Amino acid sequence: MTGSGTHTTGPHPTGPRDCGCGCGASPTATAPAALAPTAGFRAGGPVRPVFFAGQLLTEDDLGGLATWTTGRVRVHNRLRYVSADGYGAVLCGLSVGCDSCARGTVRVGEGHAVDGAGNDIPVRCAEDVDVVALAREFRATGGGCPDPCPPGPERTYGLFLRYEEEFAEPAAPYDPGDGCATVACVPTRVREGHRYSVGCVPEPPRDRLCALLRRRFGDDRGFLAACESDTTRPSADDLTDWLTARLDVNGDLCDRGPLALLCDVPAKPPGNGVQHNRLRKVYAWRAFEAYLRSAVRSLVVVPCPSGCVPEVLIGEVTLDGCDVVRAVPAGRRGAHLPDPAEQRWRSGLARLLAHEVGTADLLVFLLDLLDLTGCLPRPTTET
Known part of the structure; x- marks a missing residue:
């Protein structure tokens, strides 16, 4: 996003009558303190216009203000509602139901969605959508459900909402x-709107x-549960094996502490020295604690959206020939967990x-989180 061409983020070029801010003066004059480069500053963010008394405003200045404002809104929406894979979301409403008065038509209720780019898509009144016509357009352009398609005459399509402007x-x-x-003549307004389309029902976003x-933390929830109690705590060998496997695939943690502590674990003795084995378990547990805290x-890090999907799935519609036999709204098809949770x-x-x-405390939090997400379910033998 850029603003007016008259505004830059770095020092202005100097000339015979330039003081560093473009208003003319000696080329040896320095920029005002407010415009002096700041140590450590790195440009790269959006540029917004700045106004002052007596300024000659151009369309670039006012257009830059509008661009900066809409860009801020879209960035806020994108970071608030868009999934890490770039999928938008239905924020409210947008029910999808059958209209008994017209074959092949569904009625979309009023509501609001945000697409992968952060564009607001309001539907202010209920609208009738000809799904059969949209399906014909989809098939005519080479679209089709990937194999295997649903058996029989029924076909299920995803009904999508897309932001458009003119x-x-x-x-x-x-x-x-x-x-x-x-x-x-030149346009003086940008009219925002939307368009419906159908396509194959997408897979759920990755969790x-x-x-x-x-x-x-691996796929073994029982290992973490055993670490809660001194009586069931894994042996030094089990701790070091588990920790070695985790460090091999979690280099992004950028914490040398667990590896250093793991290297300090005494080697396994040839005999069965009780004191030596107890010392090995203490050192292995310290390495485990350091890794658990870092992991x-x-x-805390919230992943940023890595994609930008323009269509928002608002429902699934099943056709039998030219008749709608089922229409199911999509709702919030997004993250694994609802926002409040x-x-x-x-x-x-x-x-x-x-x-x-x-x-x-860390283990209690982690095991509660695993229960909440269902990512690592409890072992079936646990009572």
């Missing part, structure tokens, strides 16, 4: 009357939280890490 309300600019300027939990702390566990984690907590 220029509107053209007006003629001021004609100075000198005969040099070409006067033609990145579960993938991260499995990578951080749980990494869960995710906010609760993230807030609890932040409070937990704000204090010096012990390993027992």
Whole structure:
């Protein structure tokens, strides 16, 4: 996103009558303190116009303000509602139901969605959508469900909502009357709207939280549960084997502490020295504690959206020939956890890490999170 061409993020070029801010002066004059480069500053963010008394405003200045404002709204929406894979969401409404008065038509209720780019898509009134016509367009352009398609005459399609905009309300600019300027109508508004389409029903978004939990803590929930009690705590060999496997696939943690402590674990003695084995278990447990603290702390990071899907799935419609036999709204087809639940566990984690907590508290939090997400279910033999 860029603003007016008259605004830059770095020092302005100097000339015979330039003081560094473009208003003319000695080339040796320095920029005002407010415009002096800041140590460590790195440009790359959006640029917004700045106005002052006596400024000659151009369309670039006002257009830059509008671009900056809409860009901020879209970024906020994207970070608030878009999944890590770039899928938008239905925020409210947008029910999908059958209209008994027209074959092949569904009625979409009023509501609001946000697409993968953060564009708001409001549907202010209920609308009838000809699904059969949209399905014909989809098939005519080479679209089709991947094999295997549903058996029989019935076909199920995804009903999508997409943000669109168009220029509107053209007006003629001021004609100075000198005969040099070409006067033609130009648009004065951008009209925002939407469009419906159908396609194959997409797979559910990937559950990145579960993938991260499995990578951080493995697939054995029983191992973590056993660590809660001194009587069931795994042996030194089991702790070192588990920790070695975890460190091999979690190099992104960037914490040398667990590996250093793991290297300090005494070697296994040839005999069965009780004191030596007890010392090995103490050192292995310290390495496990260091890894657990680092791995749980990494869960604070919220993944940014990595894609930008323009269509928002709002329902699934099943056709039998030219008749709608079923219409199911999609609702919030997004993250594994609903927003309030995710906010609760993230807030609890932040409070937990704000204090010096012990390993027992971290294990309790982690096992509760695994129960909440269902990523690592309890063993079937556990009572």
